[in-house]
Amino acid sequence: MKEINMKEIYSNSRSERRLCEPVVDYCTKNKEKFQQFELFPRTRLMAKKGDIRVIELFAGVGGFRVGLERASKRFKTIWFNQWEPSTKQQDAYLIYMRDFNDEGSEFSNHDINTVPINEIPDSDLLCGGFPCQDYSVATTLKNSRGIEGKKGVLWWNIYNILHDKGDKAPKYLMLENVDRLLSSPAKQRGRDFAIILSSLSKLGYIVEWKVINAADYGMPQRRRRTYMVGYRKDSIIYEKLEPLLKDPVDYIINSGIEAKAFPSVEDVGDGIVKMKIGRDPAYNTVHFNENAKQNQPSPFKNSGVLIDDYCYTIDTLPQYDGPKLTLGDILLDDKDIPEEFFISKNNEKQWAYLKGAKKEKRISANGHEYIYSEGGMAFPDSIDKPSRTIITGEGGSGPSRFKHVVPSKQSGRLRRLIPIELERLNMFPDNHTAGASDLRRAFLMGNALVTGIPERLGTIINMLI
């Protein structure tokens, strides 16, 4: 048997770049930002030979793009789509347009359900953090036309692009979702993920996944998300990695793309699980894990690979001994903090109450008395560790259990985090979202990803293509 030369597989003269350290240049990148949004006439960016043409869906403020462009200048985003259904003002889209103006790209600010697929340019890599929903297939098995997804369920928009573009579909995928994706819905754990995997298998993709907590790899925020990477069987990456797929355990732990980007070891537990996924999402909608008992965990472990009809899945533990950033590392000096972010002495009690442990009598809407209890939260947040996950409701001055509160660096006065600090926790350049209201900037960061993750994945993909 021919010996596999890993060095050969992963070598690429264009990317003799050490794997990105978390202390990337995001702290120093203090680009001048416009205070007002301005739109510029835009032309389609022409990719050169050797470029990796990217389309970004559900783009938000461009987390994938920020990370991929740090990984390599070869990643050229030639088209993106972003449309926020809940507001008239399209802040994320406008910010994306402004911040990436230098690079130039095509754009779309429409509900993805209304975008004709023939208007989306051909590309090499499709990336996106698709909103989390119920992914089931609407058609009954009997009437099933195969894999028609429920209308309005945004996974199927990704699927339709990959399907309808046929031979011209992107050969590579990078997708992000919440960690819950692996275990939903509660009554049929893992069904949604099985639907997604089987639809990708049908289209000829090999798919890797890993649940990654950014803080485990030195990044400043504890944010746990599922990252999927896919490559089609007619791609150069498949050609290179196909020999490695013959040993799925080694592939998941050592030699696959996610394994290279996010080193880990096998966790104690059940070991490798091999599971038939098939290529029929309609079948999985009804039958995947249909006899699961209440509270039975999902059959999907935190890492895995899908190869044709089967997936292999195993729990892994992160292995990382590089530099580590904490919440304290990204805080600004007191002089840079606007007064409204400080917590007044009058309000401190209310904050402490909301953050504190409690066990108290309450009356429900229909008049029943019940005991409400919850544990305590750190108040203020520890600045010696990576921060807790930022959520969309992080902004606004009202006291809250979930917003971060830190002691300010010089005076020790308690305060909330300002928008630049939230951007830093996701490893965006400072002021990436400037121009929108503080409340909105917090919302956008609560929706976004830690850009160091696509950066590391992009670094490996760049070595392979």
Ligand SMILES: C[S@@+](CC[C@H](N)C(=O)[O-])C[C@H]1O[C@@H](n2cnc3c(N)ncnc32)[C@H](O)[C@@H]1O
């Ligand atoms: C989880 S966020 C992704 C954030 C992004 N990765 C970032 O770094 O900012 C999902 C995005 O999908 C957008 N979205 C929701 N429904 C949409 C639709 N029907 N068409 C297009 N975009 C949509 C939301 O506005 C949101 O920005």
